[in-house]
Amino acid sequence: MANTPQSKKRARQNERRQDVNKARRSRIRTFLRKVEEALASGDQGAAATALKSAQPELARGITKGVLHKNTVARKMSRLSARVKALAVA
Template sequence: MANSPQAKKRARQNERRFAVNKARRSRIRTFLRKVEEAIASGDQSAAKDALRSAQPELMRGVTKGVVHKNTASRKISRLSARVKALAA
């Protein structure tokens, strides 16, 4: 348990930051799930739109430190390849 005032403050800040990060991570997952569902339905235009809206959300997660840059790039790359494959 935190004893010094600065350790107590740090604990409070960590709780708040954890809540914010958790919400942001959840929001990113929701956007990714929408892309996955659009791909599963086979509708390329819906999948493109979902991917277009998911990309900035993922990259915002990178700037906020929730997701690693390479992880976000990998996810976007793989999803866009799958959306592109729907045309064939």
Template sequence: MANTPQSKKRARQNEARFEVNKARRSRIRTYLRKVEEAIASGNAEAAKTALLEAQPELARGVSKGVLHKNTASRKMSRLTSRVKALNA
């Protein structure tokens, strides 16, 4: 347990950051799920639209420190290739 004033403040800050980051992760997962559902339904146009909406969210997650750069890049790459395959 935190004892010093500084460690108590850090604990409060960590809790606040955790809540913000949790909301960001949830938001990113929602956008990714929309892409997955559009791909599963076979609707190429909806999948493309959902992907275009998800990409900035992934990039924002990277800039805010919620996701690692390579993780977001990998997810974008895999989703993009699946959406392209849907069009073919």
């Protein structure tokens, strides 16, 4: 348990940041789910639109420290490849 005033304040800040980060992660997952659903439906236009709207959210996740940059790069690469493959097929 936190004893000093500084550690008590840090504990309060950490709880607040945890809530904010949880909301951010949830928002990012929602955008990714929309892309996955569009890919599953086979609609290339909807998938491309969903991917385009998900990209800034993922980038924001990097800058806010919620996600690692390589994780986002990997996700973006794989999703864009799947959207591109949908256009070819």
